[in-house]
Amino acid sequence: MDVLPFLTPSAAIDIEHPSVRRLAKSVCGGHELATVQAAYELVRDQFAHTYDIGAAEISVSASDVIRYGHGICFAKAHLLAGLLRANGIPAGLCYQKLVRDDNPRATCLHGLNAVWLAGKWHRLDPRGNKPSTAWPFDPGCERLAYGIDVMRGERDYHDVLAEPLPCVLTVLRDSRTVAELDRNLPPDRD
Numbered sequence: 001m002d003v004l005p006f007l008t009p010s011a012a013i014d015i016e017h018p019s020v021r022r023l024a025k026s027v028c029g030g031h032e033l034a035t036v037q038a039a040y041e042l043v044r045d046q047f048a049h050t051y052d053i054g055a056a057e058i059s060v061s062a063s064d065v066i067r068y069g070h071g072i073c074f075a076k077a078h079l080l081a082g083l084l085r086a087n088g089i090p091a092g093l094c095y096q097k098l099v100r101d102d103n104p105r106a107t108c109l110h111g112l113n114a115v116w117l118a119g120k121w122h123r124l125d126p127r128g129n130k131p132s133t134a135w136p137f138d139p140g141c142e143r144l145a146y147g148i149d150v151m152r153g154e155r156d157y158h159d160v161l162a163e164p165l166p167c168v169l170t171v172l173r174d175s176r177t178v179a180e181l182d183r184n185l186p187p188d189r190d
Contacts, residue, residue: 003116005162006090012078012164015086017063020079024086032089036115036124037137039083043076044128050075050178058181060172072181073127073145074111074168080126081113090116092160094123096144097188099152107153108185110146111168114160115139121160157189165189 009015015024027038048070050059057064059071062082071079077093084091096110112125117139124137127145136143148154167186175181 001116001119003090006092006116006160007085007088008162009085010163012061012169013082013085014061014063015082017061019066020062020082020086023066024083027083028087032117033139035087036084036089036117036139039080039087040124040126040137043080043083043126047071047076047079049073049127051182056178058172058175058178060169072111072172074109074164074172076126076128077111077113078164080124084113084115092116092121092162093164094160095157095165095189096146096148097153097155097157098146099149099154104152107187109165109168109188111164112144 014020027035027042029035029038047065050070050072053070055070057068059065059068059075062079065071065075065079081091081093092114094112094114097107098110100106100108112123114121114123122139123142123144125144148156171181171184171186175184
């Protein structure tokens with residue numbers, strides 16, 4: 001497995017930004033598993049989900065999440081990937097297609113992470129901030145914020161991507177308000 005793409009910086013996973021570097025250093029736990037746990041718990045617990053707090057700003061990159069103190073699932077996943085990559089730990093992005101709570105006929109993507117540990121990918125979901133989505137760290141037992149109901153048209157994409165989907169970046173960058181972002185969340189990966 002070539003992990004180099006999962007260690008490199010990008011516009012959204014801006015591991016060379018000073019704020020990302022500083023925060024990454026603060027979670028470095030001496031060994032890989034401790035660093036992954038510290039980074040996961042920090043993003044899950046210390047950076048609110050934009051919707052949960054009614055925030056106005058839209059975070060795109062890892063450094064945006066640090067600057068604003070919050071982000072939606074995609075941005076929080078960019079931050080977790082950034083913190084891990086800055087510590088030399090391969091990290092990627094994963095997605096789920098979910099039925100929207102506010103409109104059962106519509107779907108939207110949910111973003112989460114995968115980390116390369118002991119020769120395989122382990123998915124982590126830093127969504128957090130609510131009892132129903134704040135799972136404890138356990139790389140041996142996958143616990144995601146949302147379960148999938150295939151009968152309702154939901155889907156769990158198991159592939160791990162080195163970069164965010166273009167449709168995700170477009171909606172984050174082009175939305176002027178959180179309400180606009182919410183209305184335009186990608187319904188699927190294309």
